[in-house]
Amino acid sequence: MQDDSRRSLLKGIGTVALGGIALSGTTTAAPGNGTGSNSGEGRGGGFPPTGITEWGDSIEIGNGEISTFSSVTPSGKPKGVGVHFADGTFENLPSEEELEDDDPLGTPIKGGEYWAKPFNLAFPDNTPEPITYAGCGWNPQGHSPEGVYERPHFDIHFHFYKPELIGDIKPGFIEEGLPDEKIPDGYRLIEDGAIVPKMGAHLAPTDAPEFDGEEWQETLIWGAADVDGDGEYENNYVEPMITVDYFQNHLDGVEKQDIAQPDVYPKDGYYPTTYTVRDLGDGGYAVVMEEFEERSA
Numbered sequence: 001m002q003d004d005s006r007r008s009l010l011k012g013i014g015t016v017a018l019g020g021i022a023l024s025g026t027t028t029a030a031p032g033n034g035t036g037s038n039s040g041e042g043r044g045g046g047f048p049p050t051g052i053t054e055w056g057d058s059i060e061i062g063n064g065e066i067s068t069f070s071s072v073t074p075s076g077k078p079k080g081v082g083v084h085f086a087d088g089t090f091e092n093l094p095s096e097e098e099l100e101d102d103d104p105l106g107t108p109i110k111g112g113e114y115w116a117k118p119f120n121l122a123f124p125d126n127t128p129e130p131i132t133y134a135g136c137g138w139n140p141q142g143h144s145p146e147g148v149y150e151r152p153h154f155d156i157h158f159h160f161y162k163p164e165l166i167g168d169i170k171p172g173f174i175e176e177g178l179p180d181e182k183i184p185d186g187y188r189l190i191e192d193g194a195i196v197p198k199m200g201a202h203l204a205p206t207d208a209p210e211f212d213g214e215e216w217q218e219t220l221i222w223g224a225a226d227v228d229g230d231g232e233y234e235n236n237y238v239e240p241m242i243t244v245d246y247f248q249n250h251l252d253g254v255e256k257q258d259i260a261q262p263d264v265y266p267k268d269g270y271y272p273t274t275y276t277v278r279d280l281g282d283g284g285y286a287v288v289m290e291e292f293e294e295r296s297a
Helices: 003-013 098-099 244-250
Strands: 052-060 064-072 078-085 107-109 112-123 131-139 153-159 185-188 201-205 218-225 234-243 254-258 270-278 286-293
Touching: 003 131, 052 112, 064 112, 064 131, 078 185, 234 244, 234 270, 234 286
Parallel strands: none
Antiparallel strands: 052 064, 064 078, 078 286, 107 112, 112 131, 131 153, 153 234, 185 201, 201 218, 218 234, 254 270, 270 286
């Protein structure tokens, strides 16, 4: 990419770009009320499971609420870490005009070409390392790349580092690419390795149909950034991006997908190898990291 094109891309990134929302200007969420191994109730069809689920932060949006949760077995094995969308959440979501004019903390993207509503939600205390918090965003117009992700959707980052470290990520480019061992199987850096401030660069599946002109519905993104300032890039989050249309019109019960894995991991802990998107009927919807495997850095 030529220098002038790179400058234009970085200028366009601003505080928000592909894959979600930067930390600056995020909405404050309500603290969670999960306090023990028996706290929480299943929200629909017995999911998430009672007795082993704790609930984290929540935020009211649309006609519903978005909350975090974590389910851990009595032996300490993580079963599911997810984000729950209550029934009604997708009704009366703020439009781009409302975010620009009225809604608190609406955030402009690319100088106001797009608008988004960012919010961070802490996971409950029983959540296994390294997952720390959910960096979320409602994007009524979608976002860049143009013609790819320009549909109303939610971004849901499952971050591996604390907000204070993510907040220190500076804009730039991963100039030399990533080492092969840090690229999940079947993934590639997109947008020329542009690093979104307070977030990171983005890796997408090489066979993602939306890059071949097909209408996009959902994709799992990996992130990468030099989070700890040691000059090395780390994989710092996984991020489902899911359209409202997919939730409402294409989801059939429970849809499960494998998560491609890198060969090395940034921190010791439990990493998900699958994720599900769940229609819980009157209980709403859930996006859940599952089938965790313990890995060493």
